Amino acid sequence: MEKFSISVNGKKQEVTADPDMPLLWVLRDLLSMKGTKFGCGQALCGACTVHLDDEAIRSCSTPISTIGSKKVTTIEGLDKEGHHPLQDAWVEHIVPQCGYCQTGQIMNAAALLKKNISPTVAEIEEAMAGNLCRCGTYNRIKEAIITASEALYLKHQSI
Amino acid sequence: MMPNFPFLKNKKAEDKSEVFVPSRRDFLKLSSLATGGFLLGVNFQCAGPKGETITFAPNVFVSITSDNEVIIVAHRSEMGTGIRTTLPQIVADELGADWSKVKIVQAIGDEEKYGNQNTDGSFSVRMFYEPMRKTGATARHMLIAAAAKKWEVSPAECHTENSQVLHSSGKKIDFGDLVAEVKDMPLPDPESITLKEFSSYKLIGKDVAIYDARDIAAGKAVFGADVNLPGMQVAVVRRSPVIGAKVISFNDTKALAVPGVNRVVKIEGAGIPPGLDKPLEGVAVIADNTWAAMKGREALEIEWDLGPNQTYNSAKQLEEMLQSTAKDGKVRRERGNFLAAQRAAGKVLERTYLAPFYAHATIEPPAAIAHYQGDGICEIWAPTQHPQWARQAVATALDLDLDKVKMNITLLGGGFGRKSKPDFVVEAAILSKAAKSPVRVQWTREDDLHFDFFHSHSAQRIKATIDKDGNFTGWNHHTVFPAIGATGSTTELHPSDGELGLGCTDFPYDVPNIKIETHESTAHTRIGWLRSVSNIHHAFAIGCMMDEIAEARGIDPVKHALQMLGEDRNLEFKPETDGKYENYGEPIETFPWNTGRMKKVIERVAKEANWDQKLAEGKAVGFAAHKSFLTYVACIVVVEKDGSGKISIPEVFYAVDCGIGVNTDRIRSQFEGGAQFATSLATTSAITFENGIPQQKNFDGYQIIRMPQSPKKIHVHIIESMEKPTGVGEPPVPPFIPALCNAMYKLTGERIYQLPFKA
Numbered sequence: 001m002e003k004f005s006i007s008v009n010g011k012k013q014e015v016t017a018d019p020d021m022p023l024l025w026v027l028r029d030l031l032s033m034k035g036t037k038f039g040c041g042q043a044l045c046g047a048c049t050v051h052l053d054d055e056a057i058r059s060c061s062t063p064i065s066t067i068g069s070k071k072v073t074t075i076e077g078l079d080k081e082g083h084h085p086l087q088d089a090w091v092e093h094i095v096p097q098c099g100y101c102q103t104g105q106i107m108n109a110a111a112l113l114k115k116n117i118s119p120t121v122a123e124i125e126e127a128m129a130g131n132l133c134r135c136g137t138y139n140r141i142k143e144a145i146i147t148a149s150e151a152l153y154l155k156h157q158s159i
Numbered sequence: 160m161m162p163n164f165p166f167l168k169n170k171k172a173e174d175k176s177e178v179f180v181p182s183r184r185d186f187l188k189l190s191s192l193a194t195g196g197f198l199l200g201v202n203f204q205c206a207g208p209k210g211e212t213i214t215f216a217p218n219v220f221v222s223i224t225s226d227n228e229v230i231i232v233a234h235r236s237e238m239g240t241g242i243r244t245t246l247p248q249i250v251a252d253e254l255g256a257d258w259s260k261v262k263i264v265q266a267i268g269d270e271e272k273y274g275n276q277n278t279d280g281s282f283s284v285r286m287f288y289e290p291m292r293k294t295g296a297t298a299r300h301m302l303i304a305a306a307a308k309k310w311e312v313s314p315a316e317c318h319t320e321n322s323q324v325l326h327s328s329g330k331k332i333d334f335g336d337l338v339a340e341v342k343d344m345p346l347p348d349p350e351s352i353t354l355k356e357f358s359s360y361k362l363i364g365k366d367v368a369i370y371d372a373r374d375i376a377a378g379k380a381v382f383g384a385d386v387n388l389p390g391m392q393v394a395v396v397r398r399s400p401v402i403g404a405k406v407i408s409f410n411d412t413k414a415l416a417v418p419g420v421n422r423v424v425k426i427e428g429a430g431i432p433p434g435l436d437k438p439l440e441g442v443a444v445i446a447d448n449t450w451a452a453m454k455g456r457e458a459l460e461i462e463w464d465l466g467p468n469q470t471y472n473s474a475k476q477l478e479e480m481l482q483s484t485a486k487d488g489k490v491r492r493e494r495g496n497f498l499a500a501q502r503a504a505g506k507v508l509e510r511t512y513l514a515p516f517y518a519h520a521t522i523e524p525p526a527a528i529a530h531y532q533g534d535g536i537c538e539i540w541a542p543t544q545h546p547q548w549a550r551q552a553v554a555t556a557l558d559l560d561l562d563k564v565k566m567n568i569t570l571l572g573g574g575f576g577r578k579s580k581p582d583f584v585v586e587a588a589i590l591s592k593a594a595k596s597p598v599r600v601q602w603t604r605e606d607d608l609h610f611d612f613f614h615s616h617s618a619q620r621i622k623a624t625i626d627k628d629g630n631f632t633g634w635n636h637h638t639v640f641p642a643i644g645a646t647g648s649t650t651e652l653h654p655s656d657g658e659l660g661l662g663c664t665d666f667p668y669d670v671p672n673i674k675i676e677t678h679e680s681t682a683h684t685r686i687g688w689l690r691s692v693s694n695i696h697h698a699f700a701i702g703c704m705m706d707e708i709a710e711a712r713g714i715d716p717v718k719h720a721l722q723m724l725g726e727d728r729n730l731e732f733k734p735e736t737d738g739k740y741e742n743y744g745e746p747i748e749t750f751p752w753n754t755g756r757m758k759k760v761i762e763r764v765a766k767e768a769n770w771d772q773k774l775a776e777g778k779a780v781g782f783a784a785h786k787s788f789l790t791y792v793a794c795i796v797v798v799e800k801d802g803s804g805k806i807s808i809p810e811v812f813y814a815v816d817c818g819i820g821v822n823t824d825r826i827r828s829q830f831e832g833g834a835q836f837a838t839s840l841a842t843t844s845a846i847t848f849e850n851g852i853p854q855q856k857n858f859d860g861y862q863i864i865r866m867p868q869s870p871k872k873i874h875v876h877i878i879e880s881m882e883k884p885t886g887v888g889e890p891p892v893p894p895f896i897p898a899l900c901n902a903m904y905k906l907t908g909e910r911i912y913q914l915p916f917k918a
């Protein structure tokens with residue numbers, strides 16, 4: 001067991017953990033942040049997606065010892081009020097079915113839009129290919145990402 | 160115990176739904192339950208600055224507080240169909256509640272109080288549309304009566320809207336301000352309750368957003384593993400690698416040496432047959448957190464007696480099953496004389512169809528939390544489709560009275576039939592008792608794929624005869640698959656009547672000679688039911704075969720289906736099945752099999768898809784129609800090959816007749832998702848066994864489609880209908896697969912006889 005100090009959603013968190021413990025379990029079990037989900041544990045489904053600095057990563061396959069000073073952002077910290085343009089678009093398009101995969105989808109999409117504010121459909125499909133949805137909400141996810149990208153683009157223009 | 164198929168609405172369910180049919184006695188019974196129950200005391204009473212909040216609760220499903228809050232109880236499990244929104248939406252519409260302010264709370268598992276809660280078999284709306292309307296209407300009548308009395312006007316001059324009673328003069332009053340008057344009012348005579356005109360509904364028949372959308376997007380929605388209790392430990396279990404394996408001995412020294420691991424506990428399994436509601440034999444590692452438990456499990460040393468299933472090979476069994484279909488089987492439906500038709504035929508088509516085992520692979524793996532308290536009370540939090548079965552199974556396993564088990568239902572991260580089985584809930588309860596603390600049992604993806612209740616693999620052989628004049632004269636369908644019943648009883652060797660009624664013995668086409676036969680097979684794993692159950696493989700075989708027959712007869716497949724359905728009429732299957740057709744647990748007089756309704760969805764889908772158009776080079780279309788769970792569906796799939804030979808599904812067209820459509824957005828979303836689900840079944844997913852062990856360990860081995868392979872535009876056309884509503888969770892799946900296969904044939908010239916095929 002070792003002591004780690006990591007930054008999660010802008011807050012310093014001290015945890016004592018096995019250095020191999022994946023960030024996912026640090027978040028869920030040690031910090032009680034349940035928005036990040038467990039789906040496969042092998043970087044195959046995307047349910048556990050969070051941001052490490054600006055990159056979307058699979059927290060199930062990222063040991064706590066590799067985080068260092070990089071900033072972790074989870075769904076709880078994506079927007080303080082829960083009104084990131086993607087979250088609003090998700091509600092507008094009524095994307096979720098069971099909802100379980102959706103926080104991972106949103107975090108992955110948010111990282112995409114940070115890099116590419118107006119992705120093409122092909123770019124969206126490629127970027128989202130790592131996030132499984134068993135309920136089959138893929139088309140609404142795509143529509144919601146496009147809606148959010150337009151909202152972000154307009155905001156960007158007006159600045 | 161083998162329940163009669165929980166995915167069929169069973170007799171017990173029917174009895175219970177009677178509770179809500181308004182006989183005065185029953186309503187009073189409900190009312191007294193409500194006032195003594197959890198609705199009032201615990202959840203909703205809060206003392207505000209204005210003084211004590213009081214509540215009006217005419218029955219267990221709806222209550223209104225003096226703060227004008229309308230609270231509706233959702234008693235069915237939410238696994239993605241939207242039922243947690245759809246049923247309350249019905250109550251709210253009849254009541255005239257302000258939907259934007261309605262609060263929905265999830266019922267605990269309590270059959271006495273809420274009636275049937277088994278969320279399965281696409282029957283929630285079918286079973287509860289009427290009772291929910293009456294629930295809302297009763298409350299509305301009482302509120303109007305109270306307002307009318309206050310204003311000294313006739314109730315007939317009043318109506319409700321936005322959680323207010325309004326008088327024709329323009330006077331209005333909040334529901335909340337009537338609570339004091341209405342609270343102790345006797346319940347009205349159910350006969351006096353009138354339901355609203357359909358045309359006046361503001362929510363029923365409309366797109367209504369799901370209640371939980373915002374919470375889900377914010378990461379605040381609570382699923383099975385998200386409940387946190389003080390002092391909770393986490394367990395993972397090493398289960399019998401082969402069904403029926405028993406622990407000879409185990410050494411937990413290394414496991415206990417892992418930091419954070421607190422305890423190792425053996426779980427007694429059911430052996431063979433494994434049962435539908437029992438845990439598997441295993442050894443659990445209980446730790447401070449999930450990671451420590453997983454590490455501890457890796458360090459366990461267990462010696463197993465693997466038992467008879469250790470030599471099981473599914474490919475070999477499938478081959479044997481296929482061979483068996485060439486012989487005479489047990490006749491399950493007969494009309495006319497198929498052999499005579501065969502002798503007289505000008506042409507006999509004979510085809511075989513194979514489909515694999517499928518896993519449910521909900522993205523949320525099973526997880527459940529139990530808190531066994533010293534005083535013999537066990538409280539559970541679980542993502543279960545069947546709260547009552549889970550509650551009963553826990554009570555049995557811990558030898559507790561049913562009322563000592565409190566079953567809280569979380570959201571389900573997908574269900575598809577997997578989470579109706581309570582094995583994982585029972586594990587949590589056993590382990591909490593052993594650990595003397597709250598315990599979350601956490602399944603990994605590997606556990607989920609290894610120990611699922613699989614959709615059975617299947618072999619089918621169909622012979623169709625065409626006489627010298629080109630008439631389709633005979634249909635002989637052989638089907639064999641290890642039955643669900645075999646999970647509970649080793650003597651179940653044939654598919655049950657229930658499983659056959661799912662797309663096989665209900666073959667609807669007007670063929671003069673029909674013979675349907677089954678063959679024996681044994682189960683070497685746990686068999687369960689997956690979204691649409693045996694309709695999956697039956698529709699695949701029948702839908703593909705019908706396409707070939709149409710081709711052999713030189714008739715367009717859409718025209719052929721319409722022609723073979725014959726006159727508009729209600730079909731009967733009981734006379735030809737020795738009375739054994741089950742019609743999804745509903746009397747066929749109430750929910751008939753009507754060929755006219757089927758023809759309508761076929762005509763509609765053909766029109767919407769522009770079926771007769773000549774498609775651009777590289778594109779092809781396929782068609783199939785299939786009724787399941789009392790809902791009529793026709794489907795057209797478009798496939799396309801690009802320059803590099805890559806195949807995609809640019810468009811899918813569905814037409815559906817599910818009677819009255821309650822939440823049209825959720826109907827569409829079920830079809831959108833159903834097409835995606837079926838694409839996985841058709842093209843990517845399969846479980847195979849070697850030495851009794853599934854060979855697919857995670858999503859790399861058991862693949863489900865990803866966004867790039869997913870069907871792109873999915874058009875869902877809902878037939879406007881005033882027929883009784885029927886479910887939509889499962890019906891999208893069956894016809895999609897043959898429609899896709901038939902489209903692939905047109906594109907490539909090759910017929911598909913085995914799933915999954917490589918697209």
Ligand code: FES
Pocket residue numbers: 037038039040041042043044045046047048049058059060061
């Ligand atoms: S849980 Fe991390 S990718 Fe699936």
Ligand code: FES
Pocket residue numbers: 096097098099100101102132133134135136137239522572573
């Ligand atoms: S919404 Fe259920 S897995 Fe995506």
